[in-house]
Structures are given as structure tokens and as C-alpha cells.
Amino acid sequence: MPREKATEEVFQPDIGFLSGYRVLELGGQESLFAGKLLADLGAQVIKVEPPGGDPSRRLGPQAPQVDAIEAGLLWQAMNTGKQGITLDLKRGTGRELFMRLAATADVVIQGLPPGRLDELGLGYQDLRAVHPGLILVSITPFGDNGPYRDYAAGDLVICALSGLLYICGDPDRPPVRISLPQSWLHAGADAAAGAAMALFHRGRTGQGQKVVVSAFKALERVAYSSHILWDSNSRVMRRQGRGLPIQPLGTTLPIVWPCADGYVVFYIFGGQMGLLSNPALTAWMDEEGMAPAYMKNMDWANLDLGRTPQEEADHGLVEPVAAFFARHTQQALWQEGVKRRVMVYPVNDAAGVLADAHLAQRGFWVKMAHPAYAQELILPGPFVKTEQGLCRVRGPAPTLGQHNQEVYDALGLNQQRLAALGAERVV
Secondary structure, eight states, rough: OOGGGBBOOOOTOOOSSTTOEEEESSSSHHHHHHHHHHHHHOOEEEEEETOOOOOOGSSBBBBBTTTTOBBBBHHHHHHHEEEEEEEETTTTTHHHHHHHHHTSSSSSEOHHHHHHHHHOOOOOHHHHOOOOOOOOEEEEEEOSSTTTTTOOOOOOOOHHHHHTTTGSSSSTOOOOOOOOOOOOHHHHHHHHHHHHHHHHHHHOOOOOOOOOOOOOHHHHTTTTHHHHHHHHHHOOOOOOOOOOEEEETEEEEEEEETTEEEEOOOOOOOOGGGTEEEEHHHHHHHHHTTTHHHHOOOOGGGOOOSSSSSHHHHIIIIHHHHHHHTTTTTHHHHHHHHHHHHEEEOOOOOHHTOOHHHHHHOOOEEEOOOOOOOOOOOEOOOSSSOOOOOOOOOOOOOOTTHHHHHHHTTOOOOOHHHHHHHHHTOO
């Protein structure tokens, strides 16, 4: 994407949907997205890391020729707009400082294993003692009770147990996992929503509360269609791959098709559903001498794909359409398809998304200078657009311990005391 297309607008830092609220964020990748969403909404989010750095800093992909502690691009994307401090919660002094910080905060978001905060003396009851209105949001694999409570789980485990893994992939091979971790992103979105609702509740009642998010449950909802199918007629949804079988014959037509430079999505609907797109595609193919007589003579309004034999569908529809798509690029099919009202769409990879003209025109991408990088980073922009910039990306991810002086000064720690705590590896 041309760099000049990224947004460079400047907004006042104190304007946002959640301006005036302070959030403390603990934990690794489990809590990153929740904190980012609240920071985009204007909350002051303080990311609390151990003195050596949060392990999620080192998650890939990593930028080349950048110090390893700042090279994680996932870290850079998921921590925009936050402040960053270091603090060792395993040390008594560290826990004392955290409690003092909690007394000034509105929300604590944490992704530590269930029960870990209680073991440290930082559980919900401990936090309530210093701040009765505090909201504690815990992001867990399976929740804080039940038989799976203490199980450790990564994205693959949660994806498998949720039922989502079972329906991903081709029917003639084992299930395949979505390439990038999804569970903590969905759980993080739920956690951010839970924090916002709890703040609203506190505004009406004055009461803080404990919010617990289960990544297992969050991802289970993503596979909702399979549960609906089971509830409606006790059928188990199967992996469909790039084709969709149609009853009663089980005739299968592709949904994802190769093209000259990647893949596109197109479906040959039967009956009224395909009455606009199918004839338009046939006419387009005919102009290039690639439409078979089967398609040109088709009564599209009465096409019943479910009763069309597979061999007939393959020879008369699938093979000629596949040959036509293979001759054109994604963008050519997309742009001409829009003009002709043919429902064909690019299957974008990361580069395709970055180059998307619509996202560029709407200023979705933002450029961020970061002291560890020689060039500006291009990062996803806000998830809600407002004229006042009430939701926006408010700055780059913090370097390790970047805001120690600022945050601890507010607690009354002078530079000499802070330096001593640094030498003791408390901060």
C-alpha cells in the first residue's frame, strides 16, 4: 500500500469514549487485545510487565534488524496506545506497588492462570479492600470453575474443544487449524465488552464487580452454525472444504476457485438466487469465446443443482468456469465482476488486504513511528470511526519500562528510590 495513504491525523489525547478511566493490564497474549481495544476507546491502559519483558514480546513474526525485545510485530500491533511499566509481582515490594496502583485504577484486566492472583494476594477480594469499586476482568482458557478450570490450553486446544476445528478444512482429510491464533482475540473482545458493561453498571450503582471470560466459550460461539444445525435436526456439520454439496444427489460445486494470481470466491447458485450473476458470467465468458453451449442454453431460473448429476455439473459448469477464472487475475475478476453484476470476489492474503483500495480510502491504516524501528510501522486503525476521533490508535506500543518514571512518580517514588528498585529487579 502506498505509504502516503495511511492516516496521520492528530487528535487530543484526552478525547475518547472511555477517557478518564484507568486500566491495568496483566498477563501475556491472553490480555493483549482487550487492553488494546480499551486503549483505542480512550482509556489510559498501563501494561504491567515483568522486568525482563512480557513473553508475548517475542511472539512472531519478528522484524529483522530490530532488538529482539521490540521486534515482535504482534506486540507492536496489540499494544498501541498503551503505557508500559515493569513490575515483579513475585516480590513483596512489587505486590505492594501494584496494590497502590490498583487503588488508582478503574479496571484490572489479567490473563494469568485461574487462582494465580489469589496466590499472590492480589485476588478480587484483596483488590476490593483497597478499591471497592474496582472491576477485575479475568481472561481464562475455560473459566474460573468447572472440571477444566485448572487446565492449561493454547489456541489449538481451545479451537479443537470448541468445535470450530472440526468444521475447518476439506472433507477428505483431517481438520485444519486457522493459521493465526484466534481464541485469545475473541476472548479479548469479550473481555473489553465486559469491562465496558461493568463500568456502565458501576456508573449506575457505584458497584465494582468481577468479570470472567472463557476463551473456550468465546470460540464456541464462533462455531454457532454447527450447534444450530444440531439443535434443529440432530445433524453434525461436516467439513465442506472449497465445495458445497447440494441434496438430494450431493452434487458438489466449488466455492473457492484458483485464478491467475491467487483465488476468488464464486458460487453457481441455482434458481432465482443465480438469475442475475450466472447469465452475466456466461455473457462475459462468451465474449471471450469460453462459454460452452451448456451454459449459453441454460434455463438459469429453473436450474436445480441438487438434481443435476455430478458429471454433468462438472463438464457443463465447473470445468469451463474454472478455465475462465484461471485466465484472469483477482483484481480483473473483481473489478469487471462489479461492473457486470457477477458475484466474484478476491480471496485476499495479508498483502491483498494491505493493498485494498477501500480500506486505504477510508483511512483504516495508520502510520506509527517507533524508536526501535528505522521506518514507520503501518498498523490497523480504529474499529469504530467517529468525527471526533473518540476511537482511534493513540500511539505506538511502549518500549520496555518506557513509562516507569511517569507512573511511579505519581505514587511518590523519587528517582533515587526508583533506581534502587530497578537495581533490585523489582521494576
